[in-house]
Amino acid sequence: MKLRPTGDLALIKKINTSIVLESVLKHAPLSRAQISELTGLNKATVSSLVQDLIDSHLVLEIGPGQSSGGRKPVMLLFNGTAGYAVGIDLGVNYIRGLLVDLEGNVIAEHQRGLKRHDAEFAIEQLAECIEGLMDAAPESPYGIVGIGVGVPGIVDDKGTILFAPNLKWRQIELQQRLEERFGLPVTIDNEANAGAQGEQKYGAGRGIPNQIYVSVGIGIGTGIILNKELYKGASGFSGELGHLSIEYDGKPCSCGNLGCWELYASENALLERAVLLGFDSLEELLASAENGDERVRELIRSIGDFLGAGIANIVNVFNPNVVIIGNRMSRAAEWLEPAVQAAVDRRTLPYHRERMRILFAELQDQSAVRGAAYYAISKFFLKIKS
Numbered sequence: 013m014k015l016r017p018t019g020d021l022a023l024i025k026k027i028n029t030s031i032v033l034e035s036v037l038k039h040a041p042l043s044r045a046q047i048s049e050l051t052g053l054n055k056a057t058v059s060s061l062v063q064d065l066i067d068s069h070l071v072l073e074i075g076p077g078q079s080s081g082g083r084k085p086v087m088l089l090f091n092g093t094a095g096y097a098v099g100i101d102l103g104v105n106y107i108r109g110l111l112v113d114l115e116g117n118v119i120a121e122h123q124r125g126l127k128r129h130d131a132e133f134a135i136e137q138l139a140e141c142i143e144g145l146m147d148a149a150p151e152s153p154y155g156i157v158g159i160g161v162g163v164p165g166i167v168d169d170k171g172t173i174l175f176a177p178n179l180k181w182r183q184i185e186l187q188q189r190l191e192e193r194f195g196l197p198v199t200i201d202n203e204a205n206a207g208a209q210g211e212q213k214y215g216a217g218r219g220i221p222n223q224i225y226v227s228v229g230i231g232i233g234t235g236i237i238l239n240k241e242l243y244k245g246a247s248g249f250s251g252e253l254g255h256l257s258i259e260y261d262g263k264p265c266s267c268g269n270l271g272c273w274e275l276y277a278s279e280n281a282l283l284e285r286a287v288l289l290g291f292d293s294l295e296e297l298l299a300s301a302e303n304g305d306e307r308v309r310e311l312i313r314s315i316g317d318f319l320g321a322g323i324a325n326i327v328n329v330f331n332p333n334v335v336i337i338g339n340r341m342s343r344a345a346e347w348l349e350p351a352v353q354a355a356v357d358r359r360t361l362p363y364h365r366e367r368m369r370i371l372f373a374e375l376q377d378q379s380a381v382r383g384a385a386y387y388a389i390s391k392f393f394l395k396i397k398s
């Protein structure tokens with residue numbers, strides 16, 4: 013009697029397929045025999061599962077690899093262009109979008125200014141940007157697999173933006189609206205979480221298990237990576253460290269607290285003080301610092317001192333391997349870094365600062381948009397593996 017696959021057998025096959033795909037994603041190029049060695053699955057099983065993955069366009073064969081004697085093995089690669097994903101970084105005054113392949117390589121880019129903040133207008137602009145990127149995708153077996161969006165606000169686990177202070181948005185069901193419009197899986201997350209994910213996967217945090225990403229733009233947000241996983245807290249709201257209290261009786265913050273870190277160490281804080289020197293944009297300040305303007309350099313150093321004070325608190329709590337400073341202010345790295353480092357040295361416990369490094373975002377202003385695209389890719393893999 014021939015056995016029909018039962019629920020259990022089908023489940024085992026799915027699990028094994030996922031193990032084989034994972035080993036191709038991590039170790040390609042590699043041969044079927046190497047997969048068998050790596051996974052402990054027998055060669056016949058591996059061959060049959062690899063054939064399924066080839067049939068579903070996720071794995072490709074390439075020319076023969078090195079032989080250890082005997083017939084040269086055929087090597088396997090992940091087929092990164094089996095599909096594409098869209099990543100969006102919704103800023104307070106811009107929308108940045110990327111089309112990437114399944115390995116995260118950037119295929120097309122789009123950026124536009126965002127001049128008005130009413131939600132209907134902004135969502136329409138967002139949708140146009142997504143459509144333009146989708147149109148740029150080459151033909152592929154899976155087409156567009158999903159959309160990821162990083163936003164400057166607090167997002168719940170259903171992708172609803174609960175509060176975005178700088179956009180003045182409350183309760184915007186962005187995930188649901190984009191899913192209805194595009195008929196694709198959509199992931200919405202805070203831009204600092206997306207930035208942390210981007211740097212962890214493709215940037216300065218690659219291969220580093222414990223990473224705190226500090227997004228220093230108009231405000232300050234943080235994304236926390238522990239053991240290579242994004243830490244989101246009980247409801248997805250972790251990382252609002254821009255509202256750490258650093259002045260007991262300090263300036264009033266829009267959050268209701270006094271003396272929040274972002275009032276002293278963000279791009280806004282810098283620009284507030286730059287007005288007194290006659291500057292009104294980060295670009296102008298950077299150009300003057302570059303030209304040797306000592307007043308501007310001193311101002312940036314002073315912001316760096318405040319930035320370091322908040323980072324010292326974070327380091328004492330999390331004991332990370334690295335802190336990565338990203339978003340707009342990372343462009344002032346040259347003058348910020350010595351001041352941040354000095355403040356962190358002065359304020360952290362010696363055990364914590366040993367081996368801890370401060371880095372600047374490698375992806376520069378693309379940390380969040382690359383991370384957002386990765387959300388879409390990882391959701392696709394989760395679906396095909398389950």
Ligand SMILES: [Zn+2]
Pocket residue numbers: 254255265266267268269272
């Ligand atoms: Zn605050």
